Amino acid sequence: MDSTTSDCDTADVNYIKRVKCAVAIAVIRNKPEDMSGEQYAKKLRETLQKREEDWKREAKRLEVELLTAKQELVKLKAEETFHKWDSRNLYAASIETAPDQFSDHFFTPPSSSETISSMEGPKIHREFNNGIRFLHCAMCLHNHNKTMSVFKTSESLDVLENSLTSVVDHLLENLEEIPSKDLNWAVEGVLKVVSSDLNVDSEKKLEGTCWRLIQGLLKKALIGGHNQPYKYQETLISQILYLCKVKSLLIPTLKLLIHQIVKLSEMLRQYTNKQCDLNVAQYENGCNAFNILEQLLSLSSTRENIKGEVAETMKEQLESSLLHITESFPLFAHYVWKLNSYMNIK
Structure with a gap:
């Protein structure tokens, strides 16, 4: 079966090569006298691209x-x-x-x-x-x-x-x-x-x-x-x-925000160990993630929907983000503890 498949692939490759050769010959034979084959091929490509864009607009x-x-x-x-x-x-x-x-x-x-x-x-x-x-x-x-x-x-x-x-x-x-x-x-x-x-x-x-x-x-x-x-x-x-009033959309949103905070903590950990420079943009984006997550968790409707195992998992992820950076970034730790306080776990 492998040999048959290999023969088919070889035949396809040979066919494609013949088609390319035929197209190249047709372009050279039909090009205007004042244009080179390369220029004419480029013009044809631009024409085809324009037609494709026109068809896309028409389809839309x-x-x-x-x-x-x-x-x-x-x-x-x-x-x-x-x-x-x-x-x-x-x-x-x-x-x-x-x-x-x-x-x-x-x-x-x-x-x-x-x-x-x-x-x-x-x-x-x-x-x-x-x-x-x-x-x-x-x-x-x-x-x-x-x-x-x-x-x-x-x-x-x-x-x-x-x-x-x-x-x-x-x-x-x-x-x-x-x-x-x-x-x-x-x-x-x-x-x-x-x-x-x-x-x-x-x-x-x-x-x-x-x-x-x-x-x-x-x-x-x-x-x-x-x-x-x-x-x-x-x-x-x-x-x-x-x-996020829709519960099925709330949980993925919370997870995405927590993932952003965890990524920030990993960057801060590498920065503390002098393995990388401080990424200011990522730091600022993480602060915005804290802001959005806090507003979400402060809603009573949110706390009602994240009890039990879901809340436990989120809390563990936030707590793990504090590993080795609590002393170097006390404000980060403060916000993580504040977010955990919103978790109504029973």
Whole structure:
């Protein structure tokens, strides 16, 4: 079997060599007289790269169009469901807005032909703005009657998942350009979707997308304060705390922050032993990790979710970070002891 595989690999290599030789001959034969073969090959490569980029943009445009069409179908289903509820008087006492009025606020992303709009500051794609509105309205619809939710079919769940992914991707790519009020609105919509009672498989995908958002926010929040305004950093931290209301996202966030502190302790230990220079950026990032971790642990909802074995493990990791550096870095030790005091272990 090995000899057969080897023969196949040799044949493939020989075929690739022949193809390369044929391409080179074709380039030389067809090149203009005022260009060398190398120049012509370079021009062809640039042309192919440009075509590939054009196809990627076209594919992205078509993805937006497809998502728009799917969300329009969900909207129609939502309106139909609300009309059914209204006709049966199921929510006559609890819903003050008529179905027709509600549908006016049930937004969907626009077509890709629409231009970028301005929202009191940096420019944001209108599809992003309307995508957030879709998440809010979709969850409002879902929470009115979960037994008759329009998100029962795989097709409608795909629309919701794609909408969430689109919003999160835009947040991560344009985080510094988005005003804090719009960031708050977007994160609130994301949390509503992740906290909704959908099927198990869908919840895992939604939580995975939300975890990507937390990682992106943490990456920005841990950067030293001299690189970004303090108010902006506080905004990021508040969004992280808000998203960590979901228990399945809280534990990984705590572990990631503790890992950052442990890495800092290892660097300080090497610095104490004169094995390396002090990494100021890493030291500052570790201080920010202390700040975020303290704010998380000070929340009563957090302490309720980290009792028992999880809290014990975290406490052991923090205590091990003090090994051999307590005397040299008493402030580091003080913060570790302070964080451990938040652990409500019984």
